[in-house]
Amino acid sequence: MAEIGYKHIICDPTLCTGCRICEYACSMTKTRSYDPTFSRIRVVRIEPITMTAISCRLCEDAPCILACPRDALSRSEVNGTILVDEDKCDGCGWCVEACDFGAIILNPVSRHAEICDLCANEKDGPQCVAFCPKEALSLATPEVLRQQARRDVVARLMEELL
Amino acid sequence: MNAYTGKILHIDVTNRKTWVQKVSPEFLKRYLGGVGLATRLVYDNTPRGCDPLGPDNALCFACSAFAGTTMPVGTKHGVASKSPLTGMIGDSLSGSHFSEMLRRAGWDGIVIKGQAPSWLVVFIDDEQVRFLDATPYLGKGTTATQEAIRTAIGDENVRVSAIGPAGEHIVRYALIDNDGRQVGRTGNGAVMGSKRIKAIAMRGSHPVTVADPDGLMEATLKLIKVAQGPGTLKYRELGTPSNVLSMNAIGVLPTRNFSETVFEHAEEVSGERLRDQYRVKSVACSGCPIACEQWGAVREGKYKGARIGLDYEPLFSLGPNCGIGSMPAVIKLTQTCDELGIDAMSAGVVVSWAMECYERGIFTQEQCDGLDLHFGNDEAAVTLLEKIARRDGIGDLLAEGVKRASERTGQGSEHFAMHSKGLEMPGYDVRSLKTFAMGLAVGTRGACHNRALSYELDIKGKVDRFTVGPGRGKMAMESENFACVLDCLVLCKFLRNCFDDFNTEVAQIYTMTTGIDLTPEELAAVGERVCNLKKAFNIREGWTRADDWLPGRVLSDPIPSGPGAGVYITPDELNYLIDDYYQARGWTSEGLIPRAKLVALDLADIAESVGVDLSVADVAAGEG
Amino acid sequence: MAMDLDVEFLGLARELVGTRSCTIRLESGATFRDLLLSLASTYPALLGKIIDRDSGELTRAFMLNVDGRRAVTDLDVPAADGQRVLLMFAEAGG
Numbered sequence: 001m002a003e004i005g006y007k008h009i010i011c012d013p014t015l016c017t018g019c020r021i022c023e024y025a026c027s028m029t030k031t032r033s034y035d036p037t038f039s040r041i042r043v044v045r046i047e048p049i050t051m052t053a054i055s056c057r058l059c060e061d062a063p064c065i066l067a068c069p070r071d072a073l074s075r076s077e078v079n080g081t082i083l084v085d086e087d088k089c090d091g092c093g094w095c096v097e098a099c100d101f102g103a104i105i106l107n108p109v110s111r112h113a114e115i116c117d118l119c120a121n122e123k124d125g126p127q128c129v130a131f132c133p134k135e136a137l138s139l140a141t142p143e144v145l146r147q148q149a150r151r152d153v154v155a156r157l158m159e160e161l162l
Numbered sequence: 163m164n165a166y167t168g169k170i171l172h173i174d175v176t177n178r179k180t181w182v183q184k185v186s187p188e189f190l191k192r193y194l195g196g197v198g199l200a201t202r203l204v205y206d207n208t209p210r211g212c213d214p215l216g217p218d219n220a221l222c223f224a225c226s227a228f229a230g231t232t233m234p235v236g237t238k239h240g241v242a243s244k245s246p247l248t249g250m251i252g253d254s255l256s257g258s259h260f261s262e263m264l265r266r267a268g269w270d271g272i273v274i275k276g277q278a279p280s281w282l283v284v285f286i287d288d289e290q291v292r293f294l295d296a297t298p299y300l301g302k303g304t305t306a307t308q309e310a311i312r313t314a315i316g317d318e319n320v321r322v323s324a325i326g327p328a329g330e331h332i333v334r335y336a337l338i339d340n341d342g343r344q345v346g347r348t349g350n351g352a353v354m355g356s357k358r359i360k361a362i363a364m365r366g367s368h369p370v371t372v373a374d375p376d377g378l379m380e381a382t383l384k385l386i387k388v389a390q391g392p393g394t395l396k397y398r399e400l401g402t403p404s405n406v407l408s409m410n411a412i413g414v415l416p417t418r419n420f421s422e423t424v425f426e427h428a429e430e431v432s433g434e435r436l437r438d439q440y441r442v443k444s445v446a447c448s449g450c451p452i453a454c455e456q457w458g459a460v461r462e463g464k465y466k467g468a469r470i471g472l473d474y475e476p477l478f479s480l481g482p483n484c485g486i487g488s489m490p491a492v493i494k495l496t497q498t499c500d501e502l503g504i505d506a507m508s509a510g511v512v513v514s515w516a517m518e519c520y521e522r523g524i525f526t527q528e529q530c531d532g533l534d535l536h537f538g539n540d541e542a543a544v545t546l547l548e549k550i551a552r553r554d555g556i557g558d559l560l561a562e563g564v565k566r567a568s569e570r571t572g573q574g575s576e577h578f579a580m581h582s583k584g585l586e587m588p589g590y591d592v593r594s595l596k597t598f599a600m601g602l603a604v605g606t607r608g609a610c611h612n613r614a615l616s617y618e619l620d621i622k623g624k625v626d627r628f629t630v631g632p633g634r635g636k637m638a639m640e641s642e643n644f645a646c647v648l649d650c651l652v653l654c655k656f657l658r659n660c661f662d663d664f665n666t667e668v669a670q671i672y673t674m675t676t677g678i679d680l681t682p683e684e685l686a687a688v689g690e691r692v693c694n695l696k697k698a699f700n701i702r703e704g705w706t707r708a709d710d711w712l713p714g715r716v717l718s719d720p721i722p723s724g725p726g727a728g729v730y731i732t733p734d735e736l737n738y739l740i741d742d743y744y745q746a747r748g749w750t751s752e753g754l755i756p757r758a759k760l761v762a763l764d765l766a767d768i769a770e771s772v773g774v775d776l777s778v779a780d781v782a783a784g785e786g
Numbered sequence: 787m788a789m790d791l792d793v794e795f796l797g798l799a800r801e802l803v804g805t806r807s808c809t810i811r812l813e814s815g816a817t818f819r820d821l822l823l824s825l826a827s828t829y830p831a832l833l834g835k836i837i838d839r840d841s842g843e844l845t846r847a848f849m850l851n852v853d854g855r856r857a858v859t860d861l862d863v864p865a866a867d868g869q870r871v872l873l874m875f876a877e878a879g880g
Contacts, residue, residue: 017444017445017450018445018446018448019446019447019448019449019450019451019453020448020449021232021386021449021451024230024231024232025232025379027369028375028379031369032371032375033370033371033375034230034231034232034369034372035266035369035370037319037367038369047309047342048342048445048457048469048471049442049443049445049457049469051445130383131232131383131386133234133386133389133390133451133453134453392835392845392846392847393846393847395798395835395845396797396798396847396875396876396877399797399798399801400797400798402879404798404875405875407796407797407874408797408872408874408875408878411796411851411854411872411874412851412854412872413854413855433797434796434797434800434801437801474879590878611879612879615879617878617879618878618879621857622857622859622876623849623856623857623858623859624859628855655879659846659847724854725853725854725855726855
């Protein structure tokens, strides 16, 4: 189950400044050029101060896998990321529409769906996390974040007592 | 080519014609981009003596060499034209999404000339240029215009540079806004308005390729980390508003139209107060790891709902300088300037001048359209900004800027019209910052702290700020040259303390990005070259030494109280420093540029027309 | 013989220290370097971001100013009784 053990990229919107360096880093890593169109993590900025970055959340019951008419999408046993079989994928875009987070891109050059693979080919892991200046991005599971949130709440209570 | 595209897009909005100018790596290397390239394009495309608000004035945009890459604070662009406010070179910088799209649409620069018969949105979609009807957007504020155009085209990737009502009404200090950032000073928004261009929409689909992707990724990752350290601490913690209490404590905070230097309500409009009670978010431009924009929001009271990313310069100008000691009011006034599309710095100094005129009885309340324009009246200031933007009533006079307004008004009001060359002064009382006073007086775009940077010399104690002495000219020149290099690359100045050896490190990064060899010496030389190019433009347009001067208040009214009490800079002192500066620059005692100097700076093509012959001129170095 | 200096905290220093000002008592002849040592021991929160732990000097982002008039460019200059010392950001642009 994705809840246990499978980590994905999570953005803290209170730390995110909307700088989009994650998009530059991702696209360079994947395409050897800077082009946010090909970034698998995208920043959404609702001006002037609402911003966060979104990438694949490794949904447990991934709607993209279900939606694909050619069964081109599957889940990695290793890290839970969504794998795209390039021989089967015909770029129809159903997965793009099925994803509630807009986390799938259709590469107009390769004509395939592309999804965050947690930088499987990079030795130091996800480049967006490495480059984020504010450490707003982390590789975590929702459970880890919940634990941290609970700890933060209690820590604040203790501060007030002291 | 890497990063650069080698192409400049020329647009004639009178006839809706476009053509492409190809530029070589050698040409690009001499100016780098940004302000350097934009200035060169203005020099080449704006004919001598032209009316800044006429069709022949070239409005030029130029991209950064680093736009759209992971190079911190490199996603910026420069804009220049002949300024309708000063009549001299009017260069200004902005950044964020639009800068990236400019590069990705395939352009190193854009030159716009002509005057459209009806209001246009110029939509640059990669190599295709479309002229859209701007009628639906007329009268809209800068942000609303950008959002409406994106909605109309139907793609959030479209980024927009827009003017507000102030640009539409040709307010001489109107700005261009993109993505919440401003091409603020010298009135490029007025130039755009004079061409009946309401907005420039830009969409680019090309990737940005670089010569050494691995090298650049490694170098920029390091810089991103350094940019979280002490070199940028002020900008990340309180932002530039931390200047309020600092400048107040050392007695240089311009208060009530630069009459006083200490403000009794400084705490209330301080960066500390902003952080404690009003700050809601830190925001960054595209590609910036610092995030200096500290957004404040007003949650209650008469200005409830007002919010803006607040910087020191608008803060001083609309706050202490207008005698306004309320943070909600300053937030409201700054947001109002941004939405109307007026340079907040100039606007505040124009308003404070009007307030002083009112308090002295030079303006009656009737002349002020019923406004009770005493210092501190924030509601009157808000109303006045709206009038200025639409040239309504007294707004029509004030829309001309403080120089023209005071010349028309007379009655001694020129004495306290705080400008140099027509550009309103920045947030430092220079009576006790004497080296910086000279830096403002000699500035090519007018009184500008950003191009001078020499306030650092006075405030950090590198020189004695209360006296004049030898060597200041050279220091001021070096400050200007360095600032200019940053403006040409383009790199935001807030990164400047993140390098051990700026020229060496940045030249390497430039080569990794563009593939063009650049030595540290060549990089540094761009600063001197473009400073001289700007000066050459001004000389061509009629500049004389008399234009390098400061208002009467600075030269004769002693600071009334505070740490600088009794101090001012005398005309003799200012002349001494200006002489020293011209000498350091290698110019004549009249501030003209010898032909040989222009040739040595790789500006031989303009040496004949604008340089002076050494044999007939007295070079300051030789004759003193 | 002792001397008293009024130290005013601006910006981040104020946030870390939690107060706007304080009086620091030093021995006669003490320098501004001694003042920083005294401030660091009275307000350890200054260590790190404002006062360098190793050198005892201000980090590059900060500066001292005396009586609102003169920046302290040499820490080894003696301070004087009754001086007002500002601990402020060194950068002035904006």
